[in-house]
Amino acid sequence: MRENNDATIKGNKSFPFFDEANTAGNEIPEYIIVKSGLKVRVADAEWLLLQNKGKGNLIKLAWLRSGELSNKEIELALLVFIHYVINKSASTAYTVVIGVRPVIQSGFPSIEDLMIAWSSLGLNKKKATNQFFGTLVRLGYREFEKFHQFTSSNLDTKVIDPLNPFKGRLSELEFDSVVQNLNQEIASIDFSIDRDYDFFDRLGNAGFFSFGILRNLVSVRLLIAILRRPIQVAMLKWSDLIPVGSSFNDKLITGCNEILNIGTAALQLRLYRVKSNVKEAWYRSTPERYPMALSEDLSLLIYNYKLIYAKGLNLALLKSGIDLAKEEVIEIMENMPVFISKDFFCLRLNDVASYKALFTQHSSLYHLGEQTIIQRLKSLKGISDRTSNLSVTSNRLRHTALTRGAEKGLDSAQLSRLTGVTEPAARHYVDLDYQSRRLIDENYLANQFLKNAFAVPVRSLDKNDEVILGSNFEKIGGVKDIKACSQCKTKLGRPIGCYGCPSFRPLLDADHRTVLDQANAKLSANIVHLPSSVINRSVEKLERQIDKIKITIALCDELINQQDRINDQ
Template structure:
C-alpha cells in the first residue's frame, strides 16, 4: 500500500540535454516550481506539473532531443515552457508544446516560411504558434515581433455553430431525452451509506455498482447543473458547498454576491476560474464572483452522496489503523475533493496531521482527472432526430443553455454569469434570430430515426409492469422502472408528459387519441393566454408533446393494421 506522502514524488531522472549546458546559461535555472507547487528539474525529459493525472500532468519534452533546434533556439524554447509551467495551467502548457512541435522541430522558420506553412496548420496549432511567439515577445525578445504580428492577425475562426447537429446546441428533443435518461440512472442508485470497503476500493466482485460509478453520475449531474467545464467541476472541494444564507468568508467573493436565505433548504456552490490573468495564481485561487444556487433536488442528491463519501473516508482511515466517528470525519473532509480519485481509498495514512497537511484549500492531490468527468458526460444517452450518433459534451450543454437563455431574452451579462463564458462569447448567441432556432425542432416529425425510437416501447402491457393511468383512470401504458417514474419531475404531468420518455411503454390498444384531444385542448387554451411572438417555452414543449402523441398513434395504427392483414 502506497503512503499518502509518496504520491507527489517526481522520480524521472532522464535528461534530454547535458546539465553543463544549463550551468553555462544563467537564464536557464536548474529547478523551477510549477504552478501546482511541484518542483521540476529542467534537465528532465519529462516534467511533472500536476499531482493528479489530469491533462498536462506530465509534459513530455523528449522530442527536443531529436529536433534540429540550434542552441539559442533550444534556449528560447525552454524559456517559453518554463514560463508556461510556472504561470499557466498544465493543460495549456501541454497544448502549446504539442502545437508548436511541428512548426519548430526543424528549427525556427523564417517569417516567410511560416507564412507558407500556415494554411496547412490546424486551428489548434495556429493558436499554439501564436502563443509561443507571443510569449517570446513578452519575455523581451523583440526580434519575434513580426512573427507575432503575423500569427495573431491570421488565426482564423473556430467559433462553434450553435445550430450544428454535431457540435452545437442540443435541440429540445435531444436535451430532454438526455436529462430523462440521466435522472433515471440516478433514481436507480441505492444511497444507503452502509457500504463496505470493497465498494470504494473496487476489490473483488462484491459490487457491480461501485463508488466510481456513483461519482461519475453525480459529477455528470453537476456538470449539467452548473454548465461549467469538467476541470472546474473536478476542482470543487466540500468547503465550496454551503447552505444558502451562509458565507464563504472569501475576500474575492463580495458578501452581497452570496446567496441569502431564499426560504428553501438549498445549497450554494463556489466555483473557480481556470483561465485568469492573475500572476502566480495558485490552484483554486480565483473564485468566480457569484456563487451558484443549487436546486432543492440537487442539494438533496449531494447530501446523500456526501454521506456515502464520509463512509468511504472513515473506512480508509480505519484501514490505516485510525478509528474515527463519522462526526469527526465530517470535520476532516472540508478540503477534500468532492470527486476524489479512487487511488485515495488504497492509500496508507500514517497520522491525522499528515492527512490534514495534504488536503488544504489550494491542494490538488487526489482531485479526479477531469478526463473521467468528460468521458462520463460523453457517455450520456439520448435520442436525436438529426443524427444516429448523439454526442454530448459540456460545450454542447453550454451552447444549449446559451441559446435557450437568448430565446428567453437574457442579455449577455446574464448569459455570462449563467454559463461562465465571457460576455463577447455570449453576444454571439443573442444575434441568432428566434425563427432560425425553431427550425431545428420543427423538422423532426417526419424523421425515420425518431419514428424508430418510438417503435420499441409500443407493446402489450405485462402484468408485472407499473401502469400509467389517464385522467379517466384508463390504462395508457407501462413503465420500465417504477421508482424512476415516481421521481419524475415532468411539469406537464401524466400522461401527456410521458410520451417520448424512454421510461414510458405506450400500450398498443390504449386510447391515445383521447390523450391527444386533451393535449390539443390544453395547447389551445394556453395559446389564448400567451403572446406567441415571444416564443413561450411552455407552449413549445406542449407542441412537441402533441407531435409525439401523434407519432405513437401512427405507430399503433400501423402495427394494428399489419396484424389485421396477417389475420385476414
C-alpha cells in the same frame, strides 16, 4: 531552415543553456513553481504539472534536446514554456507545447519558411504558434515581432455551425432525452444500502456498481446543472458546497454576492476559474465572483453522495487503524476533493495529522482527472436522428444553454453569469430564431428513426406494471421503471408528460387521440392567457410533447394496420 551546428547537445541528460548575454534580460532558473503549486526542475526532460491525471499533467520535453535546436533556441522555447506553466493552467501550457512542437522542433523557421508551411498547419497548431511567438515578443525579444504579426493576422476564423450534429448545440429532443436517461440511472440507485470497503476499493472493476460509478454519475449530473468545464467540477472541494444562507468567508466573494435564505433547503456552490490573469501560482486561486444556488433535488443528491463518501473515508481510516467520530471524519473531508481519485482508498497513513496534511484549500492531490468526467459525459445516451453516435460535451451543453438563454432575451452579462464564459464570448451567441429552431426540431421528430427509438407500444401490461391512467381513468400505458417514474417531476403531469419517456410503455389500443386533444386544448389556453412576448419559451415544452404524442399515435396506427393485413391474409 537554418543550418544546425549544435549536434553536441544530442543525448545530454539535461538542457545546456546559451551562455551569451540575454538581450531581453531573462534567465533560466533551476527550479520553478508551476500553477498547481508543484516544484519542477527545469532541466528535466519531463515536467509534472499536476498531481492528478488531468490534461496537461505531464509535459515531455526530451525533443528539445534532440540535437535539432541550437542552445539559444532551447533557451527561448524554455522561457515561453516556463511562462505558461507558471501563469496558465496545465491544460493551456500542454496545448501550446504540443501545438508549437512541429513548427520549431527542427529549428526555428525563418519568416519565409513559416509563411510557406502555414497553410498546412491545423487550427490548434496555428493558435499555439501564434501564442508562442507572441509570448517571446512580450518577454522582450523584438526580433520575433514580424513572426507574431504574421501569425496573429492569419489565424483562421472558426465558425460554429449551430446545427452541426457533432459540435453544434443539442436539439431540444437530444438534450431532453440525455437528461431523462441520466436522471433515470440516478433514480435507480438505492442510497440507503450500507456499503462495505469493497464498494470503494473496486472502482475499476466492470460489472459491479461501485463508488467510482456513483462518483462519475454525480459529477456529470452536477456539470449539466452548472454548465461549466469538466476541470471546474474536478477542482471542487467539500468546502465549496455550503448551505444557502451560510458564508464562504472568501475575500474574493463579497457578502452581497453570496446567496441568502431562499426559503428552501439547498446548497450554494463556489466555483473556481480555470482561465485567469491572476499570476498567483496556486491551484484554485481565483473563485468566480458569484456562487451558484443548486436546486433542492440536486442538493439532496449531493447530500446522499456525501454520506456514502464519508462512509468510505471512515472505512479507509479504519484500515489505517484510525477510529474517529462522525464529526471528526467530516472535518477531514472539508478540504478533500468532492470527486476523488480511486487511488485514495488504497492510501495507508499512521495518524490523523498525516491525512489532514495531504489536503489544503489549494492542494490538488487526489482530485479526479477531468478526463474521467469528459469520458463519462461522452457516454451519455440520448435520441438523435442526425447521428447514430450522439456526442455530448461540456462545450455543446454551454452552447445549448447560451442559445436558449439568448432566445429568452437574456443579455450578455446574464449569459456570462449563467455559463461562466466571458461577456464578449456570450455576445457571439446569436443563434437561429425561434421559428427556425422549431422547424428543425419538428423535422427531427417526424421521421422513422425516432419512431423506432420510442418505446414500442404493447397489447397488454404485465401484472406487476404500474398503470398510467388518462383523465377518464382509462389505461394509457405502463411503466418500465417504477422507481424512476415515482421520482419523475415533469411539469406537464400524467399522461401528457409521459410520452417519449424511456420508461413509458404505451398501450397499442389506448385512446391516445383524446390525450392529444387535451394537450392541444391546454396549449390553446396557454397561448390565449400569455403575452405574445413570452409565448415561445413557455409553451415550447408542451409543443414538443404534442409532437411526441403524434408519433406514438402514428406508430400505434402503423402496428395495428400491419396486424390487420396479416389477419386478412
